Amino acid sequence: MNEIVIKTDKLTKRFGNFIAANEITFEVKAGEIFGFLGANGAGKTTAMRMLCGLSKPSSGNATIAGFDIYKETEKIKKNIGYMSQKFSLYEDLTVIENIRFFGGIYGISDKQINEKSNTLIEQLGLKNETKKLVASLPLGWKQKLAFSVAILHEPKIVFLDEPTGGVDPVTRRQFWDLIYSASDRGITIFVTTHYMDEAEYCNRISMMVDGVIKALDTPTNLKKQFSADSMDEVFFELARGAKRKGD
């Protein structure tokens, strides 16, 4: 279990004079749930987009699932799943059509798609909704569906960008159950969030302030380090020094 699946070395992204992500260096081990925290505008999404191959780094190196972030982006894409801040399934397709489509473009065989969609629908309790347009589902269900679709092709790593924004606490718990079960299957979870209770669920977390990683450890160790009772306090302690205004 100690295989390293994400390794970055001074990864930097500049937009003109603005340095969105500044020399980010960290490692994530296989099967880990890695929390990526920071205030709005701290550079989390930028960093994540670089790791997914959506955005070219300005400098620095990184390997994802053993592939180089510059030269082997297409190989990386086969091995990762991604769920963005914006809901990104097709709202004008039904539940089952979305599953089939994303399964299909990852090259999963028809037989496997059928099997997987059956178990997935069972698991999410969407049996009566399979033929409904995704647009008509409540947000919480959409997010759970989006996550399940993102890991449909059994990627090594899945990147989740604020997956539970605007979702009620019960559904958030269910969402984390899904994350745990994916993690148990050996999928590495890389997640950004603003909810500090969710931060506690992570194996390790990193705190990003103004494009720089200010702290990186397990939640327990971080609390000890900042002699805080909760992750909330740790967050305040670190984010207080931020110069950038949130967006």
Added chain:
Amino acid sequence: MRILRFLLQKEFKQIFRNKSLLPMIFLMPIIQLIVMPLAADYEVKNINLSIVDHDHSTYSQKLTSKIISSGYFILSDYGNSFKNSLQQVEQDKSDLILEIPQGFEKNIVRENKQKLFIAVNAINGTKAGLGGAYINNIIFNFNNDLRNDWIQSMRYNQIPTIEIVSSNWFNTFLNYTFFMVPGILVVLVTMVCIYMCSLNIVKEKEIGTIEQINVTPIKKFHFILGKLIPFWVIGVFIFSVGLFVVGRLVYGIIPVGNAGLVYAFLSLYLIAMLGLGLLISTYSETQQQAMSVAFFFMMVFLLMSGLFTSIDSMPEWAKIIANCNPVTYFIEVMRMVVLKGSNFSDIKNHFIIMTGFAVLFNSWAILNYKKTS
């Protein structure tokens, strides 16, 4: 191929579920083809004529009835004051004033010579020019009739006259719709393709699904083909409805040339235009942006294509623009093949140029479409 199948399935499902797109695909072409050609008629009719008659003689009556019976003019006013008639022009009730001076008949009979005065409201240049030309022609004929009357009564013919007999080829009855319908059909197909293709892709950018596609191992080439093929099919469909249903049933236009040739050119043309749509979408972030850019191109394409105005009479610089306009070539091909029955060797150059456009737009678009920013 399997990935392409999934992409196409998805695209077609989305198109058929889109409630604003379907009417655009099916209704707009039919309505436009039925309404526009009837209105876009260059023949000038219904010219309002005001006659100032100071003579009130048999000849002035004869001239008046000859002009009115031509069918191009409506007598809006008949009086004996030029001032009144000018007021009519000022109020836009008349387009043309014909002044018949006092002693019109007397002077013709006695002195073989008489002058008439025509005043034209030249705000609408086409109407004024043609109206003036028509009335000149009628007066000239009237003059000839008079001359023949007089000369024949003298029983010998002194003046040799040249009579011109003309025959209209390819559009015997100068039916304006024959000229317009093939051209409007081209504009229609162009519009639907550029708009739909660019808006469709930009919509995916706006709602963020393109991001989800970009993190998959899907190839650029597959994604683009998945976008182009559905709209190519729709383009061919609209064209066929326009040509064979509306064109034939409503206007009685039956292609003189080989329809297969038209379709071959259409296929190539659609690839070029969809490439342009794709190119617009790669530069636009929002649907408004794409719409404005597409609208700009459509305006230039429409006005600089020789659809309404003849390219030959454009100034040199405008000819250059018209020659860089893909729509120009398809309109030419349509008019040549559908009306004249031209064959492949006549439009070989058009094929070569259109291939150039297709390669240019598509390779530019593919280069500019990036999965990674």
